[in-house]
Amino acid sequence: MTDLFTNPHRYGDLADWRREAVALHAQGPIHRIEQPGYQPFLAVIGHDAVLDIERRPDDFTNGPEPVLGTDEAIAMRKAQGAEIRTLIHMDAPDHGKYRRLTNDWFKPASVRKMNDRLEHLSREAVAKLEALGGAADFYRDIAASYPLQVILAILGLPETDYARMNKLTQELFGAEDPDLQRDVISPEQMVEVIMDFYAYFAALTVDRQTTPTDDLASLIANGIIDDVAMPDLEKMGYYVIVATAGHDTTAAAMSGGLRALAEYPDQLHLLQANPELIPNAVDEMIRWTAPVRHFMRTAHVDAEIAGYPIKAGEWLYLSYLAGNMDPNVFEDPLRFDVARTNADRHIAFGFGQHFCLGAQLARMELRSLFAHIVPRFKTLELAGTPTTAKTTFVGGHKSVPIRYTLNA
Ligand code: HEM
Numbered sequence: 001m002t003d004l005f006t007n008p009h010r011y012g013d014l015a016d017w018r019r020e021a022v023a024l025h026a027q028g029p030i031h032r033i034e035q036p037g038y039q040p041f042l043a044v045i046g047h048d049a050v051l052d053i054e055r056r057p058d059d060f061t062n063g064p065e066p067v068l069g070t071d072e073a074i075a076m077r078k079a080q081g082a083e084i085r086t087l088i089h090m091d092a093p094d095h096g097k098y099r100r101l102t103n104d105w106f107k108p109a110s111v112r113k114m115n116d117r118l119e120h121l122s123r124e125a126v127a128k129l130e131a132l133g134g135a136a137d138f139y140r141d142i143a144a145s146y147p148l149q150v151i152l153a154i155l156g157l158p159e160t161d162y163a164r165m166n167k168l169t170q171e172l173f174g175a176e177d178p179d180l181q182r183d184v185i186s187p188e189q190m191v192e193v194i195m196d197f198y199a200y201f202a203a204l205t206v207d208r209q210t211t212p213t214d215d216l217a218s219l220i221a222n223g224i225i226d227d228v229a230m231p232d233l234e235k236m237g238y239y240v241i242v243a244t245a246g247h248d249t250t251a252a253a254m255s256g257g258l259r260a261l262a263e264y265p266d267q268l269h270l271l272q273a274n275p276e277l278i279p280n281a282v283d284e285m286i287r288w289t290a291p292v293r294h295f296m297r298t299a300h301v302d303a304e305i306a307g308y309p310i311k312a313g314e315w316l317y318l319s320y321l322a323g324n325m326d327p328n329v330f331e332d333p334l335r336f337d338v339a340r341t342n343a344d345r346h347i348a349f350g351f352g353q354h355f356c357l358g359a360q361l362a363r364m365e366l367r368s369l370f371a372h373i374v375p376r377f378k379t380l381e382l383a384g385t386p387t388t389a390k391t392t393f394v395g396g397h398k399s400v401p402i403r404y405t406l407n408a
Contacts, residue, residue: 252396
């Protein structure tokens with residue numbers, strides 16, 4: 001029985017992971033997984049099978065457990081009351097109501113107002129590569145900070161809050177990663193972390209209620225649902241999801257994309273000769289990296305998906321990464337191909353009513369960054385072995401050492 005979906009270390013070697021996922025596709029789109037410590041679940045790896053499930057949000061809900069956890073971790077969290085309620089935790093009717101609050105804010109026309117900020121950050125990235133003089137860690141020096149600066153900008157927070165927001169993502173998403181073993185790993189301490197952020201966001205709420213601006217924090221602080229002010233728990237959940245969902249994810253796509261360009265110089269050269277391919281290359285990078293490894297769904301009806309019988313009550317692991325490696329949709333899926341004609345059919349942003357709210361923003365960030373840096377590389381190669389996050393949820397690289405020369 002494969003430990004591909006439950007063992008965080010397996011995600012640390014993505015090349016190996018992708019190969020095994022492709023081999024698994026030959027055995028069908030859905031696989032029953034039984035691993036010690038976990039409630040048995042169905043790993044949905046077929047591209048179209050994931051879409052079929054996401055098309056039926058009433059039959060396959062995000063609640064009660066939208067993220068894989070061991071029985072022990074889930075029980076402890078419940079006992080501790082470390083409650084958090086974000087869009088990801090919601091189903092109809094709440095989900096639609098809460099999503100509508102910020103949906104317009106994330107639409108392309110609205111997100112375009114971030115363009116100047118992105119251009120600035122991309123020029124800064126080039127300046128940093130110049131200043132570093134030919135040796136850099138692309139994750140630590142560029143990719144980790146870029147999306148976080150964007151998040152601060154959309155929430156309307158000062159740059160001095162950078163370290164705090166960074167910590168929030170690390171604590172909430174990184175706890176499972178053995179390499180990130182920090183002090184804060186026990187459920188008790190996790191409650192402390194969450195409480196600390198609640199205090200911070202509570203102060204932010206008061207500020208934006210007193211003096212609202214046009215930032216996203218003001219929209220959340222003054223949010224009205226069913227004609228009444230949004231309750232505190234959901235308000236906090238909203239801040240937390242916006243602050244965390246767009247950070248590690250986008251950084252992982254950036255660093256994994258750059259790594260691929262370093263490992264496949266023909267693709268870098270193709271892109272340099274055809275800069276109009278940048279948007280397509282960005283989708284290929286997101287297909288290739290799929291930084292959100294999974295979300296879970298719970299079946300509420302007996303159903304048949306891709307010919308596989310599913311019983312009410314079963315837990316489903318939607319594997320976005322495996323879906324992106326489906327040979328039935330992507331020809332030669334293990335090839336990184338910036339000119340792939342259907343790269344944008346990847347499912348790394350999910351699908352349906354929970355489709356990633358920040359997808360346009362993430363694409364814009366990657367397009368801006370790569371449009372600025374790609375033409376500048378005269379040479380680019382890895383300068384050591386990149387290190388990766390060992391997590392079954394959200395992750396990518398933790399370091400991508402590169403050596404390069406730049407064109408004038
Ligand atoms: C490459 C970067 C990103 C990837 C791969 C990614 C991936 C995902 C995925 C897979 C989902 C769940 C979709 C589903 O269940 O069908 C999601 C949801 C979400 N994402 Fe992203 N995301 C990225 C960037 C961002 C950014 C930049 C933001 C905004 C700041 C963001 C905000 C959200 C929010 C708020 C949700 C919850 C939507 C809902 O449940 O209705 N994401 N994302």
